[in-house]
Amino acid sequence: MPLAPGSALLVNPPSPRGVSVNREGFGGLGVVTPAGGFVYPAHSLAELQAALRRRRFDVEAKDLVLEPRARYSCEQNLIVVRVAHATLGADLAFAAQCSTRVPDAKLVVWGVGLEAVRPEVSRALPQALLHTGFDAEALAAAIVGDEVLDVELRPDADWRGLSLGPTQRLPLWHRRGCTHSCRWCPYVIATGRRIHGRSPARTALEFQRQVAAHRPKRVVIRDPVFGSDVSDALLLLSRIQHLSSNFRAPFEIETRPECLSEHLVDALAAAGCVEVKLGIETFEETALVAGERLLPGMSVADYRESVRAALARLKLRHLPVRVYLMRGLPHSTPRGDDATMAALGDMEEISVHPWRNPEADPEMSA
Numbered sequence: 001m002p003l004a005p006g007s008a009l010l011v012n013p014p015s016p017r018g019v020s021v022n023r024e025g026f027g028g029l030g031v032v033t034p035a036g037g038f039v040y041p042a043h044s045l046a047e048l049q050a051a052l053r054r055r056r057f058d059v060e061a062k063d064l065v066l067e068p069r070a071r072y073s074c075e076q077n078l079i080v081v082r083v084a085h086a087t088l089g090a091d092l093a094f095a096a097q098c099s100t101r102v103p104d105a106k107l108v109v110w111g112v113g114l115e116a117v118r119p120e121v122s123r124a125l126p127q128a129l130l131h132t133g134f135d136a137e138a139l140a141a142a143i144v145g146d147e148v149l150d151v152e153l154r155p156d157a158d159w160r161g162l163s164l165g166p167t168q169r170l171p172l173w174h175r176r177g178c179t180h181s182c183r184w185c186p187y188v189i190a191t192g193r194r195i196h197g198r199s200p201a202r203t204a205l206e207f208q209r210q211v212a213a214h215r216p217k218r219v220v221i222r223d224p225v226f227g228s229d230v231s232d233a234l235l236l237l238s239r240i241q242h243l244s245s246n247f248r249a250p251f252e253i254e255t256r257p258e259c260l261s262e263h264l265v266d267a268l269a270a271a272g273c274v275e276v277k278l279g280i281e282t283f284e285e286t287a288l289v290a291g292e293r294l295l296p297g298m299s300v301a302d303y304r305e306s307v308r309a310a311l312a313r314l315k316l317r318h319l320p321v322r323v324y325l326m327r328g329l330p331h332s333t334p335r336g337d338d339a340t341m342a343a344l345g346d347m348e349e350i351s352v353h354p355w356r357n358p359e360a361d362p363e364m365s366a
């Protein structure tokens with residue numbers, strides 16, 4: 001039943017005791033770390049706030065992960081609780097509390113990759129609507145029963161009431177998703193192995209307006225494979241480079257090694273990129289082949305060479321790089337994981353993550 005515009009409370013529930021939950025991480029499936037671990041600001045709630053305000057809702061948005069003591073009222077006629085598979089039990093308990101406090105409000109439970117837990121959510125919260133998927137605009141349209149707005153026409157993410165956290169990093173999307181076939185990847189569960197992009201002009205405009213409004217220390221371009229469409233990426237970087245100084249901020253990107261051509265690295269440096277997060281994952285042949293990580297026609301030797309060349313280009317341009325590896329990938333071995341580490345051993349910034357299989361878990365599906 002569509003809801004008429006009214007007041008809405010959007011909440012990122014607090015981290016469960018003793019841990020930090022980053023519900024924006026791992027493609028939106030959520031990452032749990034020991035307390036104090038890295039957490040992205042609640043970008044999905046900022047997007048939903050924008051989509052609901054455009055529909056004339058009076059919105060209160062709270063990120064109780066970054067601001068656990070934030071106060072919020074409970075008198076709205078719509079409550080949206082952002083949940084993640086990684087903390088689903090605690091998140092549903094929080095949503096139940098909200099519903100008890102405001103029994104007449106429509107309760108929406110929103111997360112990514114939750115289709116298969118629909119029965120569990122229905123049992124725990126029979127009064128709730130479960131919405132699964134990354135697209136805040138689609139959720140807002142479903143709530144009020146109207147059309148999904150074209151991506152070029154959508155408002156910027158609205159950060160009113162939401163914290164950027166102690167690092168003051170502001171996330172931004174340009175091209176969500178990925179069409180590569182790495183079998184271990186959580187991002188494609190969130191986005192369905194499709195690209196959900198917008199024009200360089202539209203993204204540059206949001207970059208400019210968010211920097212002017214929030215003065216972040218850094219903009220984080222969240223695309224999992226920045227530069228997968230190189231001409232599109234070069235257009236965006238050119239627009240950022242030519243923004244006036246009031247509208248510019250240092251930014252970081254993440255990508256895979258094959259995208260880092262000389263041309264792209266030069267453009268990144270010229271536009272103000274200050275960090276490249278580089279997903280290498282492994283050098284182990286059995287894991288690379290079985291995981292379908294290699295591009296068509298590429299050998300393992302080619303892959304290693306693409307990593308070497310990418311790192312050399314970044315170094316030449318003095319662009320800091322953080323490489324990401326995964327231990328425990330299917331068809332990998334501890335010895336192979338150690339060998340990958342050793343091959344990169346002289347690098348300062350290496351993040352190693354134990355692999356968690358999103359698809360093997362029957363509770364995770366698009």
Ligand code: SF4
Nearest residue numbers: 178180182185187224
């Ligand atoms: S390139 Fe990265 S984002 Fe794309 S499928 Fe592979 S791991 Fe996932």
